[in-house]
Amino acid sequence: MTIATHPFDALMEITARPPAVFIRGEGSQLWDDSGKRYLDFVQGWAVNCLGHSPPVIVEALAEQAKLLLTPSPAFYNAPSLKLAKALVDRSCFDRVFFTNSGAEANEGAIKLARKYGGLHRGGAYEIITFEGAFHGRTLATMSASGKKAFEPLFEPKVPGFPKARLNDIASVKALINDKTIGVMLEPIQGEAGVWPATDEFLRELRALTKQHGLLLILDEIQTGMGRTGKLFHYQHAGIEPDIMTLGKGIGGGVPLAALLASEAVSCFQHGDQGGTFNGNPLMCAVGLAVLEHVGRPDFLKSVTDIGLFLASELQRISARHGLGEVRGNGLLLALDLKRPIGASIVAQALEDGVLLNTPQPDALRFMPALNVTREEITQMIAKLDAILTRMGAARYVA
Numbered sequence: 001m002t003i004a005t006h007p008f009d010a011l012m013e014i015t016a017r018p019p020a021v022f023i024r025g026e027g028s029q030l031w032d033d034s035g036k037r038y039l040d041f042v043q044g045w046a047v048n049c050l051g052h053s054p055p056v057i058v059e060a061l062a063e064q065a066k067l068l069l070t071p072s073p074a075f076y077n078a079p080s081l082k083l084a085k086a087l088v089d090r091s092c093f094d095r096v097f098f099t100n101s102g103a104e105a106n107e108g109a110i111k112l113a114r115k116y117g118g119l120h121r122g123g124a125y126e127i128i129t130f131e132g133a134f135h136g137r138t139l140a141t142m143s144a145s146g147k148k149a150f151e152p153l154f155e156p157k158v159p160g161f162p163k164a165r166l167n168d169i170a171s172v173k174a175l176i177n178d179k180t181i182g183v184m185l186e187p188i189q190g191e192a193g194v195w196p197a198t199d200e201f202l203r204e205l206r207a208l209t210k211q212h213g214l215l216l217i218l219d220e221i222q223t224g225m226g227r228t229g230k231l232f233h234y235q236h237a238g239i240e241p242d243i244m245t246l247g248k249g250i251g252g253g254v255p256l257a258a259l260l261a262s263e264a265v266s267c268f269q270h271g272d273q274g275g276t277f278n279g280n281p282l283m284c285a286v287g288l289a290v291l292e293h294v295g296r297p298d299f300l301k302s303v304t305d306i307g308l309f310l311a312s313e314l315q316r317i318s319a320r321h322g323l324g325e326v327r328g329n330g331l332l333l334a335l336d337l338k339r340p341i342g343a344s345i346v347a348q349a350l351e352d353g354v355l356l357n358t359p360q361p362d363a364l365r366f367m368p369a370l371n372v373t374r375e376e377i378t379q380m381i382a383k384l385d386a387i388l389t390r391m392g393a394a395r396y397v398a
């Protein structure tokens with residue numbers, strides 16, 4: 001690493017970043033500017049579903065860049081029409097609005113639900129969300145989030161997001177009133193530490209929202225696009241939500257996200273929604289290439305299989321080191337550490353050339369590329385095992 005060559009202080013401070021400067025990536029590997037190689041089990045926070053700089057994305061970008069970058073969403077362009085049609089064909093939704101980030105997609109979902117409430121439910125606007133939820137960093141999506149650390153920030157919050165408890169249907173029922181327009185949740189709460197909503201809870205929510213004429217909004221920004229072995233996580237529960245948001249994996253590493261809704265709910269009127277870069281052909285061409293690849297049945301099956309392998313390897317080292325459960329689905333997994341040693345493990349892993357993530361002090365989250373190999377998992381597990389052994393030894397010495 002050549003700190004002197006990089007003007008670190010020109011960027012705003014938004015988080016504690018390690019000093020490594022990454023310059024190249026390929027599949028599950030990253031290199032910093034000193035030539036050090038890292039095995040990446042973070043992948044831009046579950047973004048690079050096909051790994052770093054996969055040829056399929058490089059080619060899609062190069063081909064589209066030669067043709068057309070952005071004509072404005074005030075005009076049609078071919079890649080956005082094709083990608084919207086492909087998403088509609090593969091899901092239970094009828095309409096798509098493309099955005100540039102997950103938070104913007106969720107902001108759009110909130111606006112759409114409020115619009116629907118204004119048109120059809122006497123101005124109802126409250127959306128029940130969940131303790132521990134993470135929906136983004138705009139004012140409305142921070143307000144919708146149930147992350148404790150957000151509570152004191154940027155007051156006053158956007159009103160209208162009462163919080164229920166995940167997998168507790170009574171806590172949802174208790175919040176329904178005549179101002180309620182919908183319920184919004186992540187099928188697996190990622191930032192909170194990978195806490196899955198059960199399929200049963202998702203089905204109960206679908207029945208409850210139908211019974212009360214409310215919208216069911218799924219934030220699949222982390223779980224969608226094959227991450228849990230189905231193209232969309234809601235397919236595990238056999239339900240059909242009214243609104244879904246996608247992000248992260250949909251662009252495989254480029255800024256693309258989407259808001260999808262059923263025909264009955266797609267009620268934006270001219271002027272309600274838009275944005276200079278929304279649905280630009282460059283990003284949508286990448287989205288098409290990703291969907292064609294990730295949406296193949298054999299690819300989705302491979303995600304399930306490799307996810308089971310990762311889970312069993314994590315269970316093995318958990319048992320060996322007296323740690324807790326492995327939770328999650330597909331290639332969105334967490335290892336419960338039972339004590340607040342996550343940050344220390346992540347720092348040691350970085351030293352040892354492995355990128356790991358600790359969404360909570362007592363948990364590690366694994367969100368590798370969906371095409372990660374067994375060999376790469378074995379290498380990561382060996383490094384993690386060695387770190388835990390060192391830490392265990394340190395405990396006995398202390």
Ligand SMILES: Cc1ncc(COP(=O)(O)O)c(C=O)c1O
Pocket residue numbers: 045101102103104106134135136137186190191219220221222247248257
């Ligand atoms: C479930 C979920 N929703 C929304 C977001 C926000 O997406 P973005 O960071 O692209 O705005 C994230 C990002 O981590 C997420 O995991």
